[in-house]
Amino acid sequence: MPDRAVARDNTGAHDAPTGATEADATAGGARTAPPAVRVQGLWKRFGDQVAVSGIDLELPAGKFIGLVGPNGAGKTTTLSMVTGLLRPDMGKIEVAGHDVWTDPVAVKSRIGVLPEGLRLFERLSGRELLAYNGRLRGLPGDEVDKRAAQLLDVLDLAGSQNKLVVDYSTGMRKKIGLAAALLHNPEVLFLDEPFEGVDPVSAQTIRGVLERYTRSGATVIFSSHVMELVESLCDWVAVMAAGRIKAQGTLEQVRGDAPSLQNAFLELVGAGGRDAGDALDWLGGAR
Ligand SMILES: Nc1ncnc2c1ncn2[C@@H]1O[C@H](COP(=O)(O)OP(=O)(O)OP(=O)(O)O)[C@@H](O)[C@H]1O
Numbered sequence: 001m002p003d004r005a006v007a008r009d010n011t012g013a014h015d016a017p018t019g020a021t022e023a024d025a026t027a028g029g030a031r032t033a034p035p036a037v038r039v040q041g042l043w044k045r046f047g048d049q050v051a052v053s054g055i056d057l058e059l060p061a062g063k064f065i066g067l068v069g070p071n072g073a074g075k076t077t078t079l080s081m082v083t084g085l086l087r088p089d090m091g092k093i094e095v096a097g098h099d100v101w102t103d104p105v106a107v108k109s110r111i112g113v114l115p116e117g118l119r120l121f122e123r124l125s126g127r128e129l130l131a132y133n134g135r136l137r138g139l140p141g142d143e144v145d146k147r148a149a150q151l152l153d154v155l156d157l158a159g160s161q162n163k164l165v166v167d168y169s170t171g172m173r174k175k176i177g178l179a180a181a182l183l184h185n186p187e188v189l190f191l192d193e194p195f196e197g198v199d200p201v202s203a204q205t206i207r208g209v210l211e212r213y214t215r216s217g218a219t220v221i222f223s224s225h226v227m228e229l230v231e232s233l234c235d236w237v238a239v240m241a242a243g244r245i246k247a248q249g250t251l252e253q254v255r256g257d258a259p260s261l262q263n264a265f266l267e268l269v270g271a272g273g274r275d276a277g278d279a280l281d282w283l284g285g286a287r
Pocket residue numbers: 046049050051069070071072073074075076077078
């Protein structure tokens with residue numbers, strides 16, 4: 001089947017601000033925000049393994065965006081390169097109109113990142129971690145205190161704010177990492193599997209925080225394997241498989257005629273007809 005990415009690229013030109021460049025918008029009189037992320041010809045190889053295979057990606061500003069793909073598709077590698085954590089072999093990346101590798105300070109001041117395998121300063125308390133992050137970001141002390149207290153409260157961490165991060169659970173680590181990523185009110189927030197290991201109540205809270213944040217015009221880009229979640233949260237989706245972008249566009253465009261994003265996803269990554277478990281004829285048989 002044809003890549004839906006191709007169909008998407010044809011329609012993207014009419015779908016401002018995604019298809020419009022900053023120059024186009026200025027020429028037309030009205031200035032439109034540049035895309036949250038623009039990636040051209042991005043490659044990354046680890047030894048013989050091509051992790052990201054010359055992808056182009058354009059993610060509009062102000063949207064809730066899901067990056068989905070099977071295990072090993074290249075999502076984390078892509079997000080690491082887009083956020084300046086991993087140097088690409090080739091390709092150009094812009095975030096909010098700034099080049100990630102030639103203008104890193106401009107980019108880093110505009111983004112928040114919750115990376116995979118988040119490493120935190122374990123011997124700080126949650127509260128101290130936020131205070132440290134806020135000062136690193138150049139926020140005044142009283143503003144850091146105010147924002148930290150509000151974030152800890154909203155994320156239900158107020159009762160654990162004086163506990164050392166090393167003693168936090170997986171979900172608590174995700175939440176304190178999210179608070180640290182949000183503290184400076186970034187334009188674009190990158191989250192690698194933000195809901196993994198998070199209980200349903202906390203997931204609902206995180207969801208509420210992120211929905212409020214995107215309503216203010218900010219962009220959330222998150223990777224996930226959970227299609228129901230992506231379908232219910234995102235208005236824009238990019239599907240990756242084997243280091244390539246298989247589709248990108250609005251949720252409706254990517255879903256196409258499929259009954260759900262899950263079905264569209266299985267079709268796009270070529271897993272639609274696979275009958276899992278047929279080869280395991282010994283499993284569950286007579287003992
Ligand atoms: N540091 C590394 N060294 C060697 N190979 C790597 C490295 N990082 C990633 N890879 C390989 O690159 C490919 C893409 O990995 P990546 O972690 O980006 O996928 P992913 O889509 O995030 O997967 P998952 O959903 O399982 O987290 C995989 O084949 C992986 O084994």
